[in-house]
Amino acid sequence: MAADRRIVYCLLCEKPHENLSSHLKKACMKDNTEEERNAELTKAKISQKEWTRVGRRWEYHEVDSLMNEEDPLRALIDRLKSKGFFIVKDPSESSPAEQRQLLQDVTPWMRSMVAKLKTGVNVATNYTTQFRYFCMGVLSVVYNKSLKSIETFKTAGWVDRQQTSSGVTIQFSDNSVACTLRKEEEEWFELYFTKIRPLALLRQDEYMDDEGCFFLGQNGGPIANTKTDLQRLWKFCEQTTQSSEPIPEDTQTASGSCEQTTQSSEPIPEDTQTASGSCEQTTQSSEPIPEDTQTASGSCEQTTQSSEPIPEDTQTASGSCEQTTQSSEPIPEDTQVAGESCEQKTQSSEPIPEDTQTASGSCEQTTQSSEPIPEDTQVAGESSSSSALNTTALDQFETFVEMFPVTLNDEPPTKKRRMSAGFEGRDVYDKWRGEQYKMRLNYILAYNSISAHIGRHQPTLDKVRLVISKEKWHANLPDLKDILQAWISEQKTSIEKDGKIIKAVSEQKWKGLQIQDFGGDKGKGVVATMPFTKGDVLCDYHGRIIPASEGKKLLSEQQSGEMGYLFFFKTRGGASLCIDAQTFPCECHPLKDTFGRRMNHSKKKFNVKPVxxxxxxxxxxxxxxxxxxxKDIQCNDEILWDYGVNKTSFRGEGLDLDWLDE
Known part of the structure; x- marks a missing residue:
């Protein structure tokens, strides 16, 4: 009887053992660590006691309710399992031992997928999904991790993994026992992290939050049902091992089905292709970031100050948010018609009236127009004759346009036609061309092949030429310089109105970034968990905004050698402000360690810049x-920016800080 009381069922092979500790060491967990075996032993003993305490007792109404289920037998089996019973030879499920064997049988297939991913060969979506299932199966079967541990495994646990002689040790967010993956298993997980997971992030909609989970569904969100995913894995493994022929990549495997489908002949978009073993977005911009999106890069004394003044034409009064948009209407000199001068007579040099200035706290767009200022906006003191001339010019142009409408493709009326209609001067002719020039400029920016670039990536010269070449325009062609200037304004406005960016700032939820502890003197930093293209917004420098004088006071109170998190900059109105990320955590996000304050410095290797x-x-x-x-950023790249400091900064206390010049 004493021996019977020592019998404990192994949760892996589902068999009773008098000495479970010895059994785990010799059989079910012979490749695991002593710590992992002890954890499994404790888990088995708790399960045994729980079954003894409540598993044997059933309420009648509980059994009766199962009979009303659509599949009473399946409902009964699931309820028995939930109470700690073992159902042997259940045809719908494989045993842990059988699952382990299935993983071993399919490992050659997994290695073939590894080779494809490393060489940049395109892999069908259903196979990348099975790749994820396989990694989840390794944690479940080989390392005995619960479904909850797998679902809640975070990217932080992966990027902070610890190297050992036999592999890497990873920690789980549910405080379960860590496990050590073998070298080959680490390669599988790393390929999923760098090649497959980023594609799921790119498919996220604006309301989806990955919650920092390592395993993601195809929609970019956390996996919803690990148990179902693993059941699909076992079905896929059985089909693969039963077939003597390799399963074609276009064979869909979902919910246990194995249907033949036809692969799309459409090429995979360039921004999702992988090459040279990296997960890159190949949509690159060859143009530099525009100067008017100047950096508010930091400078001096353990802080980040703006070293570049904001242009005066974007100044705001009393903290207001004015956006001054310059019209690109003037006709470039290189668009003149042969034999005729093309004077820019449409520009107005009149200053913007004072009564149109933005008041405190307002957010208006002040547009500098190259049109003559209408009569009712003339500044006091102008002669009535000047006003009358402007009115006459406007009426004359309106009449001219009625007779010769401004269109996208038509040529302007010839001199003979203008004279016949009673228009002797060139003013209306030049203005007509200016209106057409503006119309063509907007058309190019709105053209499908270029509009994809607006807001993030500059339209390239070749792309613009391609669009223009498709039109039958012989003169009055939009100049590339004007197109880029218009794009700059569009990009700036697009970002400032972007609801996704505003929401990310408010909630401090930025996709594709992870804080990593590098250890040693370097400490924490930020790495990319998905590719970014030049011009993409990564995150903000978050903190409370205070006057620069208050920031300098905080700076003076810092101890020698203490790292500061103060960002000094000037507004468009010239006001000196400071973002205080020194006060941590911030009042609005008390549970978050924000990315901006954790990014490390590099003077030569920076890949982001503050704007x-x-x-x-x-x-x-x-x-x-x-x-x-x-620049383009790849998965696992550390995010670095130039603090604008050097070894002579920090009041002379940084002379021995060699990393400042790296």
């Missing part, structure tokens, strides 16, 4: 520093 924006929140404009990619 000042005035985001248009529902309650008004807010000065915000956003980090934009200054």
């Amino acid at each position: 000042h924006f005035q985001l248009k929140f529902p309650d008004g404009c807010r000065d915000t520093i956003l980090f934009l990619a200054s």
